[in-house]
Amino acid sequence: MGILERAAQRAEAAELYDELREGVAVHFHGGEIEAAGSEAIRGRALRVIASGKLGFASTAGGSDEALVKSALAAAAHGDPAPFAFAASQDGKAVPVLDPQVSAITVENLIAWGEEAVRAIRDEFPDLVVNASLARGTADVSVRTTAGGERRERRSYVSMSLDAEHIREGDIWAVYAGRSVRRVADLDRAALLDEMLRYLRWGREIATPPAGTPPILFAPSGFPVLLLPLMVGSSGLSVFLGTSPLKGRLGEAAFDPRLSITDVGTLPFGPRSRTFDDEGLSTGRLPLVEGGVLRNFYYDLRAAALAKAEPTGNGMKGGPMGTGGFRVPPGPASRNIVVTPGEGSLDDLIAEMKDGLIVVGTLGLGQGNIQSGAFSNNVGVGFAVKGGKVVGRVKNTMIAGNAYEVLKDGIRAIGATPEWVFGGLHVPPVLAQGVSVVVR
């Protein structure tokens, strides 16, 4: 007897999430390979609705019976489930599997890592270079007693580089990474170019203007402004009243040039998938269109509570989370795509004249993120003078309110988006109204 049938004998409804992750990874430390590893991890999670109440349990390696018993025990003391599990759904399959990924060998990963290390060291022999490369697949299925039955295999390839400049009293590090689903999308040359560009810019140390100079957020710096909005667009935050966006759908809450879409169906997008972790088809959800707040995203529960339509955003793990079988699904974004504007990074640098480029920050997501307030140390940033990069900055902090900057502080949105933080496809943005404190 299958686990769903077993659960159905003692509960009105059940949902089984099953995941098998298999892959290999290599790690370079100080320019050298240090370890090669493999993983084969299977985990399962069961949600039940028994006597109208919701229960959840998860396991790796445990028996079917134990999992059913744990979920029922949780339901016995749970609250009424405001929603039903997904029924059978039609949906076009989103391409998320590249069969060639499995053909990548550990030797390939080592060779790619060595190649990148060599290229960085040729130009910067004194840097400590670390790298991680991985490839693998996840087999995910979601089945429900309501007839929902989804399964797919998703592939991934990832590569990250980290170069550290270390001198007494002067240490800094540049990081760049990509996580993609298709071998062809892993542009190792572009990744390396990005690293080398920042390393070259950082040969000199410079002081940025203090006060409120123009700030150019590189794609990897843009999340400082985006993260509060991603959290605030969660239908659950809105329902609970912790989002400042509550009650503002349809309002021109942002700069008219700003459009942000949450997309699950982008072919081979890093967080793309045919169905979410509750078995609902993913789709395309405009969050902000031409500055107007359009939608919030929901999982089944938040949608039921808020009397809204679920959007296929039921994901294991939080807004920036990577998920896993252990946690129940909650509302989280898929790929966040910011519509590009005009102008290359160089154009924007020329336009800003005197200012600060923010490539990476420390303390991202700390602080009172709900309110939009941010205050971050600029880990990787560059001073611009007369439209030219003059060097990297040290001991520099930026502070402001993301909602205010996205409404009144945008000067230009660039034309050249990049994938950052796994699932954000964002262009550079030139902003004002951010204060800069330099030591």
Added chain:
Amino acid sequence: MEEKLREAVAKSRADYTEARWEQVTRSRVMFQRDQLLALESGEEQGGIVRCLVKGAWGIAVFTDPSDLPRKVEEATRLAHTASGHVADPVELAPVEPVEAHHAGEMQRDPRGVPLEEKRRLAQRYNEMILGHAPEIVSTSVRYTDAWRRAIYANSEGAYVEQGVPDVTLMLAAVARKNGDIQQGFESMGWAAGFEAVQGKEEEALKAAKRAVDLLSAKPVKGGHYTVILDPDLAGVFIHEAFGHICEADFLLKNEPMRKVMRVGTRFGVQSLNVVDDGYIPGARGNSPYDDEGVPRRKAYLIKNGILSGLMHSRATAHKTKMEPTGNARAVSWEHEPIVRMRNTYIEPGKSSLDEMLAGIEHGLYACAAFGGQTMFEQFTFSAAYGHEISNGRIGPMVRDVVLTGNVFQTLNNIETIGQDFKLEGSSGGCGKGGQWPLPTTTGAPHVRIRDVTVGGR
């Protein structure tokens, strides 16, 4: 599984082999506002094999116990592949193999506490916060417990079996007035049983009151201040800003930084002592034996203001010709051990808070931590709230307090160390190298530091 583990590592053809098998039982209750968002339990088991071949590691992670012998071969093969590319081979400092059993101490085993009782406890705290004031619009109350039973064997004959309890409680309030949203929270964790999370009503009220108070607090003005860190924040500071660079793996392939972090170098005032300790009864960062089977050692990082030691795994100890300290920890069976902190704290000094306040004309009292992050010597951490200090007195509350700076300069700028002391295991955990959240404890007295950069508008 014990016999299988011993047999598998003994049979391995790699230069060195270790295997760890874990069984974890956990539960979680979470409320937000009036919603029960989680009431759940989980059980999992999984293992990891690590082999050393000609100075390179091979690692295999798995969940099917019958895979163990195959995984030893797989890890050996991976190590062999990697070893062809190694110029600076990994070697392990010698340790006496131990045969040890350690049962975690607790009064009330959470596995025996009905989910219903856990729910009632969290619900009570949640209702206290929600009912505290009309400005409170939401909450986040989270209870977690986990029992981790790990068995470990290596090819040198070590065998360790230990049980590690972990309970946490997060009590957070969200207050809203007009468009403004503020949070107050108390975050707690212990290596103990259910008894540790009971009776925290006062903390719930503190969180609620703080959220409301922050609504009328002004954002701090950015600039440079003499700052007094409260024990919570001072503990986070020493962990984030200093602890991480004392993790010796960071120095392993890093000649320039090794020169900076030379034992014997003065880093601060005479009264500054910093410790990483593997065992304090009930402390969340406890690790009686690490995940390389090495017994704990109390590591003095700074003694009388002078760098006196680092935290080590066997590999970093070999490289730096030091003794292993028992700091090789893995967050779970999915990961290999890396150098991590345990219970890290600043020892108390001699000054009272009043003495520390005296003479500060215009300063800042920074309290509790939202979080912290470091990039080597650069650190940033967010205080949950602060107060102005003027003419030696603690004044009105301020918010959005973010401190940043260079750790070496900041340690040097420590002026006085308080006589009080607080040890805090948070409900979160430490993250490093993709391994998160590892239970750790931070501790400190009040600490006064001059010339600290505070971000703000």
